[in-house]
Amino acid sequence: MIEFVLNGRQVRFSGNPLTRLIDVLREDFGLTGTKEGCGEGECGACSVLRNGKLTTSCLIPVGAVCGDEIVTIEGLRETEQGKCLIDCFAEAGAVQCGFCIPGMVMAAQALLLCNSHPDEDDVRLAISGNICRCTGYDLIVDAIIMASEKGAGLW
Amino acid sequence: MVRIDDRIRRIDAIEKASGKAKYLCDISLDGMLYARMVRSTIARGRIVSINVPPLPEGYYFVTADDIPEGCANSLWMIAKDWRCFASGDVRYVGETIGLLVGPSLAVLKALEESVRIEYEEMEAAISIDDAIAVKGGPILEKDDIHCSLTSQKGGDIDQILSGAAQIVEETIETGFQEHVHLETNAAICTIEDGRYTFYISCQCPFYVRKSVAGLLGLRPEDIRVKQTTTGGAFGGKEHFPDVLAGPLLVAEHKIRKPIKLVFDREEDMIYSVKRHPSKIVLKTGLDSEGNILGSDIRVYYNCGAYLSSSYVVLQRGVFHANGVYNFPATRIRGYGMATNTFPSDAFRGFGAPQTLFAIETHLDHIAAKLKVDPVEYKRRYFLRQGDETVTEGHIVEKVVLEEMLNQVAEKSGYFRKAAEYRRGSGRGIGMSFYNHGGAFTGNGEQSIIKAHLRLVKDGDRFTILCGQTEMGQGFRTILRKIVASVLEVDMDDIVYDNPDTDLVPDSGPTAASRSTMIVGRLAEEAAMQMKERMSEEHVEIETEYKHPEGHPWDQDTFKGDAYLGYGWGCACVEVEVDKLTNEVKVVGIWSSHDIGRAIDELIVHGQVNGGIVQSLGYASMEKMENRGGHFRQTSMSDYVVPTSMDFPRQEWGLVDNPYEWGPFGAKGMGELVFNGADAAYIDALERALDVTITRIPMPVEDIEGARA
Numbered sequence: 001m002i003e004f005v006l007n008g009r010q011v012r013f014s015g016n017p018l019t020r021l022i023d024v025l026r027e028d029f030g031l032t033g034t035k036e037g038c039g040e041g042e043c044g045a046c047s048v049l050r051n052g053k054l055t056t057s058c059l060i061p062v063g064a065v066c067g068d069e070i071v072t073i074e075g076l077r078e079t080e081q082g083k084c085l086i087d088c089f090a091e092a093g094a095v096q097c098g099f100c101i102p103g104m105v106m107a108a109q110a111l112l113l114c115n116s117h118p119d120e121d122d123v124r125l126a127i128s129g130n131i132c133r134c135t136g137y138d139l140i141v142d143a144i145i146m147a148s149e150k151g152a153g154l155w
Numbered sequence: 156m157v158r159i160d161d162r163i164r165r166i167d168a169i170e171k172a173s174g175k176a177k178y179l180c181d182i183s184l185d186g187m188l189y190a191r192m193v194r195s196t197i198a199r200g201r202i203v204s205i206n207v208p209p210l211p212e213g214y215y216f217v218t219a220d221d222i223p224e225g226c227a228n229s230l231w232m233i234a235k236d237w238r239c240f241a242s243g244d245v246r247y248v249g250e251t252i253g254l255l256v257g258p259s260l261a262v263l264k265a266l267e268e269s270v271r272i273e274y275e276e277m278e279a280a281i282s283i284d285d286a287i288a289v290k291g292g293p294i295l296e297k298d299d300i301h302c303s304l305t306s307q308k309g310g311d312i313d314q315i316l317s318g319a320a321q322i323v324e325e326t327i328e329t330g331f332q333e334h335v336h337l338e339t340n341a342a343i344c345t346i347e348d349g350r351y352t353f354y355i356s357c358q359c360p361f362y363v364r365k366s367v368a369g370l371l372g373l374r375p376e377d378i379r380v381k382q383t384t385t386g387g388a389f390g391g392k393e394h395f396p397d398v399l400a401g402p403l404l405v406a407e408h409k410i411r412k413p414i415k416l417v418f419d420r421e422e423d424m425i426y427s428v429k430r431h432p433s434k435i436v437l438k439t440g441l442d443s444e445g446n447i448l449g450s451d452i453r454v455y456y457n458c459g460a461y462l463s464s465s466y467v468v469l470q471r472g473v474f475h476a477n478g479v480y481n482f483p484a485t486r487i488r489g490y491g492m493a494t495n496t497f498p499s500d501a502f503r504g505f506g507a508p509q510t511l512f513a514i515e516t517h518l519d520h521i522a523a524k525l526k527v528d529p530v531e532y533k534r535r536y537f538l539r540q541g542d543e544t545v546t547e548g549h550i551v552e553k554v555v556l557e558e559m560l561n562q563v564a565e566k567s568g569y570f571r572k573a574a575e576y577r578r579g580s581g582r583g584i585g586m587s588f589y590n591h592g593g594a595f596t597g598n599g600e601q602s603i604i605k606a607h608l609r610l611v612k613d614g615d616r617f618t619i620l621c622g623q624t625e626m627g628q629g630f631r632t633i634l635r636k637i638v639a640s641v642l643e644v645d646m647d648d649i650v651y652d653n654p655d656t657d658l659v660p661d662s663g664p665t666a667a668s669r670s671t672m673i674v675g676r677l678a679e680e681a682a683m684q685m686k687e688r689m690s691e692e693h694v695e696i697e698t699e700y701k702h703p704e705g706h707p708w709d710q711d712t713f714k715g716d717a718y719l720g721y722g723w724g725c726a727c728v729e730v731e732v733d734k735l736t737n738e739v740k741v742v743g744i745w746s747s748h749d750i751g752r753a754i755d756e757l758i759v760h761g762q763v764n765g766g767i768v769q770s771l772g773y774a775s776m777e778k779m780e781n782r783g784g785h786f787r788q789t790s791m792s793d794y795v796v797p798t799s800m801d802f803p804r805q806e807w808g809l810v811d812n813p814y815e816w817g818p819f820g821a822k823g824m825g826e827l828v829f830n831g832a833d834a835a836y837i838d839a840l841e842r843a844l845d846v847t848i849t850r851i852p853m854p855v856e857d858i859e860g861a862r863a
């Protein structure tokens with residue numbers, strides 16, 4: 001039995017501990033906001049927070065998160081920080097096909113948690129593990145900087 | 156109330172950013188089964204035997220034998236030659252042989268490993284040169300030429316070239332490019348209300364039903380296709396979804412339970428269509444002052460094993476081979492070559508990027524030989540309104556390339572930098588010019604597509620019914636904005652959902668940069684008629700596309716006005732190259748585009764930004780090689796697409812040049828923005844290193860070879 005905290009709730013998983021975290025999130029907990037873009041740690045679409053740090057959920061077995069705190073987009077979107085980020089992504093025009101975006105929002109949250117006033121270079125570095133094939137990134141960078149300004153004090 | 160110039164939010168942004176949007180992979184139906192494809196592992200050969208292990212209860216292996224008797228084993232794309240399942244022989248690595256279906260994906264994967272197929276292998280033709288040499292014997296009836304065409308203007312080119320003071324001849328090549336839409340290809344087939352029904356990530360739901368209906372002897376309208384929120388496409392989901400839908404339909408016919416097929420990244424990378432690799436031979440005659448007398452261009456596209464839509468891609472390549480220039484004479488001969496590679500298909504630009512890259516780079520090389528600034532050289536030949544085109548038609552609209560050039564030159568400091576940076580100094584700046592003919596070629600919109608759109612008023616709500624899909628480009632927002640602006644109502648008063656072929660009229664494919672220009676116009680017209688009837692409770696208006704009078708086109712001879720409205724572009728790229736390691740740093744990107752008028756500037760900004768980055772990836776890092784029929788780059792770690800660190804922030808601009816027949820003056824732009832940054836990048840790189848580059852992609856590790 002694996003126990004961990006998922007979006008603020010204590011949860012249990014009784015299946016194979018080698019199951020990828022992404023599959024447990026999507027299939028067992030129905031949290032489909034976490035996307036699979038590559039399944040090999042290259043695209044960041046499956047990003048979640050593990051104890052506040054950005055993690056690709058396609059690469060870790062659920063057994064490894066025993067006792068950890070996992071936050072997915074479904075958890076983040078209920079918070080003031082999450083709402084601010086999502087709102088700024090929409091406002092800045094950062095969303096196109098959207099498939100990468102939940103992962104981008106998670107990456108942005110991970111950045112702002114440790115640096116609440118990032119500059120453009122900080123932002124580019126923070127999302128460099130997240131591939132977006134649509135936007136060319138400029139408007140995503142704008143969105144994250146906008147969030148850090150509009151949401152001043154939230155992080 | 157929204158006005159066309161208002162800054163608004165995309166209607167799907169919050170839903171997507173908060174993870175609520177449902178893509179195909181997020182959908183699960185009761186009693187759903189999964190599927191895995193069994194594919195050819197060789198490029199060419201005869202199938203001797205297919206050995207399938209004993210299947211557990213509830214598992215199936217579906218092949219060509221399951222297609223009902225008398226029905227054709229073919230997918231009707233533009234041509235009908237692509238088989239749903241290989242049978243008898245295989246023609247490329249990855250050709251679908253069968254579909255394994257059952258309740259557990261893990262079990263299916265294990266079964267897939269144990270299917271044994273024996274082949275009698277034949278020598279395969281992989282490259283364009285192989286196809287020209289008909290390596291391994293003809294793939295088609297007598298040779299390896301799927302299709303060909305010639306376009307020309309001006310006098311006899313052979314004679315002109317024989318009288319030239321100087322001839323510049325070179326061959327320019329471009330590689331495969333993989334779409335890497337972040338959502339892989341995916342579909343579900345099921346039966347709802349007694350009818351075959353697809354949920355599918357795609358650009359063109361009407362294409363899907365047309366393509367697969369014949370497999371069961373059905374009519375397209377017997378099948379229902381519902382597009383699901385699509386996570387990027389770029390052309391990769393124009394015809395290719397049919398390759399999933401066909402086998403799924405045959406399986407559904409046999410099994411009659413919902414079946415889901417989702418490609419994993421490796422499958423999507425190596426078993427999907429790519430941009431056509433090209434080989435373009437250019438021969439240009441100059442007079443003693445260096446003026447161009449004429450150009451003779453041969454264009455070869457590697458189409459792969461099936462023709463599918465390649466003839467149309469080749470046509471567009473040929474019609475764009477002159478770039479944005481008016482030469483006194485040109486002959487362009489295009490050949491679509493059959494090889495034993497995965498069929499090539501649509502990719503943003505649809506055949507234009509290859510020839511545009513070639514002509515830009517060729518002119519850069521001529522200018523370098525003549526020791527004149529390439530931009531000064533190119534601008535002498537800029538097309539103008541009324542100029543004759545290579546299809547014996549004319550440029551119908553006003554061309555504002557000079558204005559665009561000035562805009563970009565001013566922001567980038569091009570002329571100062573071009574003079575200051577010595578060739579080979581490690582710093583370089585390059586500029587390119589390009590265009591993209593909007594919508595289907597010639598009168599295809601009227602004669603082939605016959606687009607329809609319906610606008611329905613129910614009280615205060617207006618529903619747009621058409622087949623256009625949202626795939627990230629913003630069309631669900633754009634079309635609402637057009638209608639809302641005309642009607643002077645709120646965006647929220649307009650309903651426009653993902654299309655369902657049972658509910659909407661066929662407005663043609665979401666492709667060819669036609670959606671805004673053509674379907675947007677139909678929506679604008681419908682809204683204008685609606686506006687006269689706002690006091691009525693229930694109104695239905697249907698509009699149909701009509702080609703403007705006085706612009707004839709002959710689809711048999713390819714003569715006439717090929718495109719009424721082009722998008723035009725100018726891009727500039729500045730690089731710094733470490734001359735020891737060849738590490739390239741792009742330090743500036745500037746662009747200007749003529750898209751008529753922007754329906755929504757923020758969406759246009761995103762398209763410009765993304766299209767240019769994709770084009771820079773194409774020119775630099777996106778290398779996809781094929782050895783013996785196998786793609787070598789199988790994952791996102793070996794096929795690298797640009798990250799947020801690879802290119803700097805872009806400066807961009809638009810010029811205002813309203814288009815007579817577009818909604819609010821808008822033209823197409825989705826593909827245009829892909830068509831030119833590649834050439835600007837290579838131009839900059841050549842100047843920085845004082846080298847001549849004749850092929851892309853040119854990743855850092857290949858630059859040394861180009862120097863030698």
Ligand code: FES
Pocket residue numbers: 035036037038039040041042043044045046047056057058059
């Ligand atoms: S799906 Fe996990 S990094 Fe791509």
Ligand code: FES
Pocket residue numbers: 094095096097098099100101131132133134135337386387627
């Ligand atoms: S918005 Fe499509 S991949 Fe980022």
